[in-house]
Amino acid sequence: MSDQQSRDKGKAAELPAELRYIQYEHALEKQYLPSIRALISKDLSEPYSIYVYRYFLYQWGDLCFMALGPNSSLLGVIICKLEPHQSHSPPTLRGYIAMLAVSEGWRNHGIATTLVRKAIDVMVERDADEVVLETEETNVPAMKLYERLGFIRSKKLHRYYLNGNSAYRLVLHLKKMVEMSGQDLV
Amino acid sequence: MHGEGLSAISQDVANLTLDDRPRNLAPFAAYDSEPPPPPKLKSRGVIAMDITEQFTNAAQQLNMGQLIKDPYFTLFESVGALEIMDRKMDSGYLEPGESMEDEYDFSEALLPEEIIGIIDQLLCHEMAWHMGHPLSQTIFTSLYIDRLLSPCPLTLDQTYFDRSESCSSDEPLTLQILRAYCLGLIRTCSYVNNRVKAEHYYEEEDFVTHTFNRTLLENIDHESILKLLDETGELLTSSSEMSSDLKRALGCRLRFRAQFLKIVDMADARTPTNIKELWTALLASLPEIKMSAHLGKAVPQSFSTKIQRKLASTVPPRPIVQVGQEAAFEHLERLCRDASVVVEVLKYYDSHSLMTFVILFQTRKPQPSVYVRILLQHYLFCDMVILGTMSIRQVLDDDLAATVLPAHKLLDRGNDDIEVPHDPRHNMAGRMEVFRSRAAGSYLDILRTICQNRCRIRRTLCHTIADWDNLQLDAEELDQELREFTGEEPIIDPEISNDPIYSFPLSSWAYFYKLRQMEWIVQLGFELDTYQPEELAGMYWYLQYLSKTRSRHLERIRGFIMKTYAAFRRNPETAGPKQAKYANALSFVNFSTMESAATYGFADALSCLYTVLHRLSLVQSPSRPYSDDSMRYEVRMKPFSAIGLPELIQFDDLSQLITQPNDSTIDIINFAADSVMGAKKGFEVLSKLSAKDAYCQGSHDSWVKNIKDCLKACIFASIAISTVKKFVEAAGKDSQVKAKVEIPTAGKGYHDWWIVPKIILSKDT
Secondary structure (H helix, E strand, O other): OOOOOOOOOOOOOOOOOOOOOEEEEEEHHHHHHHHHHHHHOOOOEEEEEEHHHHHHHHHHHHHHHEEEEEEOOOOEEEEEEEEEEOOOOOOEEEEEEEEEEOOOHOOOOHHHHHHEEEEEEHHHOOOOOOEEEEEEOHHHHHHHHHHHOOOEEEEEEEOOOOOOOOOOEEEEOOOOOOHHOOHHOO | OOHHHHHHHHHHHHHHHHHOOOOOOOHHHHHOOOOOOOOEOOOOOOOOOOOOHHHHHHHOOOOOOOOOOOOOHHHHHHHOOOOOOOOOOOOOOOOOOOOOOOOOOOOOOOOOHHHHHHHHHHHHHHHHHHHHOOOOOOOEHHHHHHHHHHOOOOOHHHHOOOOOOOOOOOOHHHHHHHHHHHHHHHHHHHHHHHHHOOOOOOOOOOEEOOOOOOOOOOOOOOOHHHHHHHHHHHHHHHHOOOOOHHHHHHHHHHHHHHHHHHHHOOOOOOOOOOOOHHHHHHOOOOHHHHOOOOOOOOOOOHOOOHHHOOOOOOOOOOOOOOOOHHHHHHHHHHHHHHHHHHHHOOOOOOOHHHHHHHHHHHHHOOOHHHHHHHHHHHHHHHHHOOOOOOOOHHHHHHHHHHHHHOOHHOOOOHHHHOOOOOOOOHHHHHHHHHHHHHHHHHHHHHHHHHHHHHHHHHHHHHHHHHHHHHHHHHHHHHHHHHHHHHHOEEEEEOOOOOOEEEEHHHHHHHHHHHHHHHHHHHHOOOOOOOOOOHHHEEEEHHHHHHEEEEEHHHHHHHHHHHHHHHHHOOOOOOOOHHHHHHHHHHHHHHHHHHHHHHHHHHHHHHHHHHHHHHHHOOOOOOOOOOOOOHHHHHOHHHHOOOOOOOOOOOOHHHHHHHOOOOOOOOHHHHHHHHHHHHHHHHHHHHHOOOOOOOOOOHHHHHHHHHHHHHHHHHHHHHHHHHHHHEEEEHHHOOOOOOOEOOOOOOOOOOOOEEOOOOOOOOOOO
16 A cells, blocks of 8 residues: 655754654544544545545554654554455465555654564564565665565566556565464464 | 355345335435435345334444444455545535536637647547556546547437537538547547457556446447548648648548558458558658647647546546657557567467567567557457467467477377277377366466566466466376377486386476476566565576576487487388478477576576675675565565475575585686676577577567677676676685675666676775
């Protein structure tokens, strides 16, 4: 889905001292959902409806993390899901990073990396087998971020986005294949 | 997972019948104090009851903002959901003062310059559609096109832009030109759209065939549109209304439109036609249009995004796709050129040349446009008649004969006529039919797959490769059964094995193609920029491993062909055409062996080069917090993990093979230098082969170009290797090499399948 990493290598402001990361929970919807939507849809030509956000946040709120700055302003957010997956191969418990965004002025500070790591850490705790995501072929910083963590490009998806750009599917195995959930999930 | 529950529910829903006799459906019934009557449901075993009270009570238990979600609400549904009054989601949302539809005066006359402007803009939109954008954001944004299509006309008389009484008798020439052009355009689109829909393609990814419930003038006779285009052209010639420049500009556009329409109608034919010349002629007509484009005057108000509200679509109007004139002409020119080449596929030489043609045609850069790729599929497969003249069996038998079974009794058509159940020929015919029905689909799917976009080729091969593994196993069983009927004498060679050695022709054939496809998967990975720099040593190692395996396999095939050939020569009764069949199969095996040798030589050299660059720390592989090398190797090799033969190399073994811990750096780089020289010689020899010997009849030029690109990459690699060799020789054991390595991204090297690093000396060395 969407994935907006910094594309500009320009100088950004100093990290605020009060930067903190919090895990999402439903009680925070009223306070943060509008700014989450605003941050994520900023660069999207077609915004997601409220149902898309709720689809993820309602079921996997614990896989959503927010980076908050001064006055609890939202600087970055990651939204994921985790569920059994089966297509051509044996079933796995698959984490999926659906959305990741960092406010433009706060990029290049490792906020996105921290958000991704926090989400993956929870997935590991919840016994995930693998994590996948798609990212636009032109979004080099995002690919670098994920590749530094251990993801590799498993395939290229032709004209995947509405703007006609292709995507890469990035995959991270958290376990050896023989140790994956396999048939237990069916 | 949830599948069963979901289907049960939809079954329940399907069983219900809603009583939908006319009722007074008051809008905003919810605001009335009187609740609406419950819907009358008629279904056996279902008793309807009013649950309004229970529902209201339950709803009151919820806190504001609390969510209720049933387990069947999917991501797909959430993405499809709309928010009313959101300008990006609600198709009926209007900005303050905005009108729902355009008010455009169709009776107003246009200047000839404006007609040129609109026509040229439509051409840009047409090409944007060919590039993969939807009609709704391209051609359908024209108010004139909308006027023609809605309401759907049944005759030409219903296509006047001006719908007033007198319109038909006094339609201005300019509007008639535009109308004729638009009719021709829509009809052309209709042919293209139907052709695309008939073949294998990916909707939205490759092309959008969706017409949003509009009919593309399928009710109007093709000839009458051509006639109108011709008549309008004549009218224009005799007109004294405008300058000769403008007349010429409009005239060439009308002729182009008529020509294009004729071609897309004829392009489907697989019988010999002059279609190649027609595409070339269409290409030749473009410069005149291009050169007169400056005469045009844009009429932007005749295009509108609002028309999308009238189309069958749930999304709000999206912006008009902007494809510039230059890009549009470039696309059209390429389309004409590619289409004039693709018809050459219809001339069949041999099955291997056919596959080479399809592969090379698809590697043309940029990849031929979807319509042309679809034409290729149509020529190849339409009605299950290959190239319009051959049965699938014919092509498959050709390929078996030219690879493993030259002049073999298994392929003797006469076997089909034997009905005596005990006759070996009857049994051979039966078993071979079993094999064909098992293998034909997989074999043709290789060709069909290669016709897809580059990403899809790799993705599809990654899935179908497992099928080839099974095909090989199934063929092995048939091979064993067939021995009883062919009376094959095994090779007894204690130096190789204590067991008798049989030829296994059918499974040998399947194994050959499986290996080819595994090589392509790895090679397409290079082309699509799938691998990270530190994976390159391993991936080139794998490529050389697969290629070398193919080479050894070909050696085995050659051995058995030679054996039957020797037997055949001892028998003076058989001669003539059979001799040629043996020669052909041996020639193919030799060619494929040569090609594999060049491939594994080059791959081996690059693998070693990257290993040395790792040792010199010029290619880094940083530690990754959530993964290790062996886990990433599992992700990378997943498509091959289920393949029985060749067995996947275990990570630890592979790691040893790549890092070569027992060899010195200088030994490894020397080996790379030798290997790349061998590959270079190989490519040189290949580049001089005739079309027949290289199995590229019908596409020799593209083949030579491809080999020459490999050769260039090979030469470039040998330079890189000798540069690195100098470092290694000059540097002491522990000293750091002062250089930098640049790895070109896809499309930036001499050949997409050969990623050759560029070694850049640091200034202070």
